[in-house]
Structures are given as structure tokens and as C-alpha cells.
Amino acid sequence: MAGQVAMLVREVMSSPVVTVGRTDPVRRAVRVLYGHAITAAPVVDDSGRLVGVVSELDLLRGEFEPDPRATATPATASAEPPPRLVLEVMTHEVVTVTETTDVTTAIEFMVGRRVKSLPVVRGGQLVGMVSRRDLMAVLARPDDELRAAVVAALAEQYPSGPGWTVAVRDGVAELGGPPREPADHIAGLLARTVPGIVRVRHVRAQPGP
Structure with a gap:
């Protein structure tokens, strides 16, 4: 029986990193994630410091309203306007890994936090992202x-x-x-x-x- 893959995050992470700004409009962030076919992106401030992560679900929240054609009950307008900026919907508490983190540890973080990707940092600087898709790509190599x-x-x-x-x-x-x-x-x-x-x-x- 074949063994299991042993590797470090640096051997599988994606780099350079696609990021969005904390004051970017939600619709711009949607286009960034969709255009790069990614499910989440790190959020940076004006100095490039990592301040959060935003996912597809974060960005979709509040962007659609009930369609009256779907129900006989009239839809009521939302009491609050939909979020407009990334900082309003992003996740502020971010779990990060380093380039020398064992891949098994990264997987445990993904499972425990129910996230699909993790930012990779070096000395506080963002250097990559590791995702479930990155890990699947390794296992899928012919x-x-x-x-x-x-x-x-x-x-x-x-x-x-x-x-x-x-x-x-x-x-x-x-x-x-x-x-x-x-x-x-x-x-x-x-x-x-x-x-x-x-x-x-x-x-x-x-x-x-």
C-alpha cells in the first residue's frame, strides 16, 4: 500500500497572492474572486498588512433580495442596506500558517475552522495561500x-x-x-x-x- 504524502506548506502553496483591499467595494471583490477562480482572498490594508480574509459566502451575503415571483407572500424590504465594502463582511480573525508549517497541520486548521484556504506568512508578510485545491492538485499528479x-x-x-x-x-x-x-x-x-x-x-x- 502506498504511503502518505509528507510535505511542507511552501511546497504546495500558491504564490503570488491575489488580494483585495479592506475598503474595496463588495462587487469589485466579487469580480476578483470570480476572475481568478478562487474561493477566498486575503484582505490587506493600505500598507499591505494582512487584516482579514473574505470568502465567496461573505461576499454573497446581502447581495441578493427575495424575488416576489418565488412566493405568494409579498417580500419585505430589508431593514438595513446591503453591505457595500469588504471590511463590512470579511472575517477579521485569521488563522495563518508559515512556509515551514507541516501540511497535516494546515489541513487540521482547515477542518477545524471549516475554511478552504489559509494565508501563508513570513515575518508578518503575506507570501502565499494554501488551499484544499492546492493539496488535491498534488495528489492528482500523474x-x-x-x-x-x-x-x-x-x-x-x-x-x-x-x-x-x-x-x-x-x-x-x-x-x-x-x-x-x-x-x-x-x-x-x-x-x-x-x-x-x-x-x-x-x-x-x-x-x-
């Missing part, structure tokens, strides 16, 4: 793409190392060739850095008769 990435990682990071045959099956990288230590250990570590690789096996050729 084996041939993963194999090419493993081959490229070995060639780039360990050009002086001995050659290995590389195969990937269901996210498990198989490095073939005779035993070579410590080269095999280094190659295994490099292969594990490829997002989507769940485990590394060293496959040894069977000795002849």
Missing part, C-alpha cells in the same frame, strides 16, 4: 509527470551521483540499480522532495542463475 520530476531532481541536485532507473507507480518512486551507499540514501531524500511522491523504494536486480 505518475509519468512525477517520474519526470524525480529524474530532473536527481540530475539537478546530484549530478555527480551514479545513475538510477526511475519508475513511479501510484506515487511510489522506485529507484533501480545495484546497491550504492550513501548515494542511495541521498537519492531517496531527493526523490521525496518531489510533491506527490509518497514513498521511495530501491529496487535491486535479481542475481542471475
Whole structure:
């Protein structure tokens, strides 16, 4: 059975970040999220400091009113005007992660807070966003793409190392060739850095008769 993916947020996050301003009109924020096909965006103030997050549901709230055609009961007008600015609908308490946060911790935050994405910060500065879609994209990478990435990682990071045959099956990288230590250990570590690789096996050729 294949193992589980072990990785850090920096290996899966999206960057640069699409943001909206706290004083942006709601309709502008709607167009930003819709145009970039994202479900939420960080909200920044005039200095670029993270002050909140706004989601699709936040922005939809108050933008529609009851249609009288849907019911025989006359619709009553809302007592309050619909929200007009992002700061009126955004979530102010924001859970953030860093580039070195374990992905499993980020998932726990998403589940616990029932959010689809989290801002990634470095020293207080916004550097990325990690979303459930980012995580799904890693798991959805086909084996041939993963194999090419493993081959490229070995060639780039360990050009002086001995050659290995590389195969990937269901996210498990198989490095073939005779035993070579410590080269095999280094190659295994490099292969594990490829997002989507769940485990590394060293496959040894069977000795002849």
C-alpha cells in the first residue's frame, strides 16, 4: 500500500497572492474572486498588512433580495442596506500558517475552522495561500509527470551521483540499480522532495542463475 504524502506548506502553496483591499467595494471583490477562480482572498490594508480574509459566502451575503415571483407572500424590504465594502463582511480573525508549517497541520486548521484556504506568512508578510485545491492538485499528479520530476531532481541536485532507473507507480518512486551507499540514501531524500511522491523504494536486480 502506498504511503502518505509528507510535505511542507511552501511546497504546495500558491504564490503570488491575489488580494483585495479592506475598503474595496463588495462587487469589485466579487469580480476578483470570480476572475481568478478562487474561493477566498486575503484582505490587506493600505500598507499591505494582512487584516482579514473574505470568502465567496461573505461576499454573497446581502447581495441578493427575495424575488416576489418565488412566493405568494409579498417580500419585505430589508431593514438595513446591503453591505457595500469588504471590511463590512470579511472575517477579521485569521488563522495563518508559515512556509515551514507541516501540511497535516494546515489541513487540521482547515477542518477545524471549516475554511478552504489559509494565508501563508513570513515575518508578518503575506507570501502565499494554501488551499484544499492546492493539496488535491498534488495528489492528482500523474505518475509519468512525477517520474519526470524525480529524474530532473536527481540530475539537478546530484549530478555527480551514479545513475538510477526511475519508475513511479501510484506515487511510489522506485529507484533501480545495484546497491550504492550513501548515494542511495541521498537519492531517496531527493526523490521525496518531489510533491506527490509518497514513498521511495530501491529496487535491486535479481542475481542471475
